[in-house]
Amino acid sequence: MDGEGIGRSRGGLSSKIHLAVDGRGLPMSVLLTPGQDGDNPQLLPLLEAIGVRRRGAGRPRCRPEAVLADKAYSHPSTRAALRRRRIRFTSPERTDQKARRAARGSAGGRPPAFDAAEYRRRNVVERCFNRLKQFRDLATRYAKRAAYYRFELLIAATILWMR
Template identity: 65%
Template structure:
């Protein structure tokens, strides 16, 4: 007996699209095409010198780091005791080679933010190929750059929480909420 099978493409609501509350699944789409069975997210952190989160940005996994830097810095707001405006600008920004773009360096200089970012090998080769027109290499204070591991330590502290490390929360808003809550616990006295 010949029976008709299941339709090749049954209709169902597509995953990755926002539901009625506007909450989407995390990073289900790349451009305009879905990525089947791959949920990836990335969170970007700015931390203070003691490894406590100052600002958190949450993006799909395919988002680049450099594009998020200025938004991450704009989200920093530290209230100091006493009168005065809250602090919005770091004394020095320590970042890895993922942020070593000329436009990023230019913007940080315009904002008056001192930065320690090593130069990528392709940038070195391009500068050397230009000869004397290539300019001087950006200064890199290696003593200050060694303190970049504080950020990695903060990531490790955040991932000690099982909910964050195993990604039980599949919705973007729930994942961000758990990340912010864990960051608040890190700021509590005695947790450092």
């Protein structure tokens, strides 16, 4: 990460934590970005950082079966990239995308598939954020340098895995 990972967002100077979490709510991949950076460009690097060891010999598995994400990650380019990698993607469509599709009429195409029952499981990610924020250093970001803050995130994630 370049710089200190602090950028100006609506709430002032901040940084964003991007998490990839398994079905049990344990972090698999962590990215730290400045507050003004968009969420959508971070999804593919976040997924590329995942590596799950296989039983026996072989390369680590790096392609999840499904991705559940919030509206910030819902973009046609992201959907196309995940479709090429044969990864199921469940995310609500953003209102501006709905309006653009409606304005184009029949040329706007069909809306992307959305499984509301599967999307309810996304709270596992929010619960993981809550567990990480139990660590006081992470909740208030006492670390001045982005590298130190990222290491604190990784240590907290390791502790969650060891519990």
